[in-house]
Amino acid sequence: MIELEGLTKRYGEKVAVNNLSFTVRPGIVTGFLGPNGAGKSTTMRMILGLDHPTAGDVRIDGKHYQQLKDPLTYIGALLEAKAWHGGRTAYNHLLCLAQSNGIPRGRVREVLETVGLTAVAKKKTKGFSMGMGQRLGIAAALLGDPRILMFDEPVNGLDPEGIHWIRTLMKSLAGQGRTVFVSSHLMSEMALTAEHLVVIGQGRLLADTSMADFIARNSRSYVRVRSPQRERLLDVLHEAGIVAVESGDGVLEVDGGKAELVGELAARHGLTLHELSPQQASLEEAFMQLTAESVEYHAHSETSPQPPQQQQWGDGWKRG
Numbered sequence: 057m058i059e060l061e062g063l064t065k066r067y068g069e070k071v072a073v074n075n076l077s078f079t080v081r082p083g084i085v086t087g088f089l090g091p092n093g094a095g096k097s098t099t100m101r102m103i104l105g106l107d108h109p110t111a112g113d114v115r116i117d118g119k120h121y122q123q124l125k126d127p128l129t130y131i132g133a134l135l136e137a138k139a140w141h142g143g144r145t146a147y148n149h150l151l152c153l154a155q156s157n158g159i160p161r162g163r164v165r166e167v168l169e170t171v172g173l174t175a176v177a178k179k180k181t182k183g184f185s186m187g188m189g190q191r192l193g194i195a196a197a198l199l200g201d202p203r204i205l206m207f208d209e210p211v212n213g214l215d216p217e218g219i220h221w222i223r224t225l226m227k228s229l230a231g232q233g234r235t236v237f238v239s240s241h242l243m244s245e246m247a248l249t250a251e252h253l254v255v256i257g258q259g260r261l262l263a264d265t266s267m268a269d270f271i272a273r274n275s276r277s278y279v280r281v282r283s284p285q286r287e288r289l290l291d292v293l294h295e296a297g298i299v300a301v302e303s304g305d306g307v308l309e310v311d312g313g314k315a316e317l318v319g320e321l322a323a324r325h326g327l328t329l330h331e332l333s334p335q336q337a338s339l340e341e342a343f344m345q346l347t348a349e350s351v352e353y354h355a356h357s358e359t360s361p362q363p364p365q366q367q368q369w370g371d372g373w374k375r376g
């Protein structure tokens with residue numbers, strides 16, 4: 057378990073992380089989302105004791121990182137690709153880590169096997185591709201068989217097979233009861249991997265909720281309806297107190313999950329339907345919706361008119 061309490065980091069005037077409090081729980085994959093510059097990496101660095109908080113506290117299974125004996129056996133992390141000595145072989149790189157952390161040397165071969173690098177174990181890492189580098193970083197994170205794993209952008213540089221592999225790996229680590237905390241810019245990937253989400257923006261907590269709840273709360277769900285008797289259907293829906301809006305090409309949109317109701321009303325009035333499809337918003341749409349809401353909040357909370365901040369957010373997100 058990772059617990060953050062009022063965690064804050066300032067760099068001069070810049071507040072990179074602003075009073076963050078949340079708990080990352082075991083047994084599930086928790087996604088960590090936010091646009092570029094939101095403070096994700098800074099937060100992860102503070103969890104690992106690499107940056108000192110300006111205020112607040114972060115604990116790993118109840119202890120500060122510095123209090124952990126052989127920390128790699130408590131928490132394994134992938135922060136940056138290629139953060140190792142390129143002149144060493146993959147095997148020696150992991151062996152050095154194992155020896156300095158009280159980890160049996162037999163684990164080195166095990167993790168090389170797990171990440172699929174056995175064939176290149178004796179090759180110097182400076183010749184590794186980005187994907188191989190990511191796999192080696194993941195091997196290092198797994199080396200101490202820790203209960204907590206933290207990955208910053210783990211699918212960077214991986215090909216589709218590699219992305220599928222890491223998704224399966226993260227889910228199985230969580231399935232073993234471990235705490236898995238992972239940041240990613242790939243929303244579609246996060247939607248397939250994470251059960252729980254922590255979303256931050258400009259250093260502040262925007263959401264700490266289940267994936268399903270996040271999408272439901274931050275997006276519009278509606279039913280798409282097409283009928284050759286559109287005008288008659290509109291009247292029937294209106295009489296039943298159901299609001300439908302026309303969205304072009306003869307499509308009607310009915311807010312909420314009312315597909316059954318619309319279908320039953322149409323049948324009762326002998327109306328033909330060519331389409332009746334509930335629309336489920338994607339994580340990306342939900343994220344954009346949350347962004348828009350936080351922009352509105354800023355606009356109302358300021359005394360003077362503000363320039364549109366949505367652009368800043370959107371741009372930051374796309375740059376990822």
Ligand SMILES: Nc1ncnc2c1ncn2[C@@H]1O[C@H](COP(=O)(O)OP(=O)(O)OP(=O)(O)O)[C@@H](O)[C@H]1O
Nearest residue numbers: 067070072090091092093094095096097098099376
């Ligand atoms: N050492 C530093 N000195 C000054 N400012 C910093 C430093 N490290 C980070 N920042 C600033 O703190 C903010 C948060 O940065 P951080 O890298 O944590 O964001 P992020 O969410 O990880 O972004 P990305 O998705 O681009 O990796 C940014 O505005 C960044 O410029």
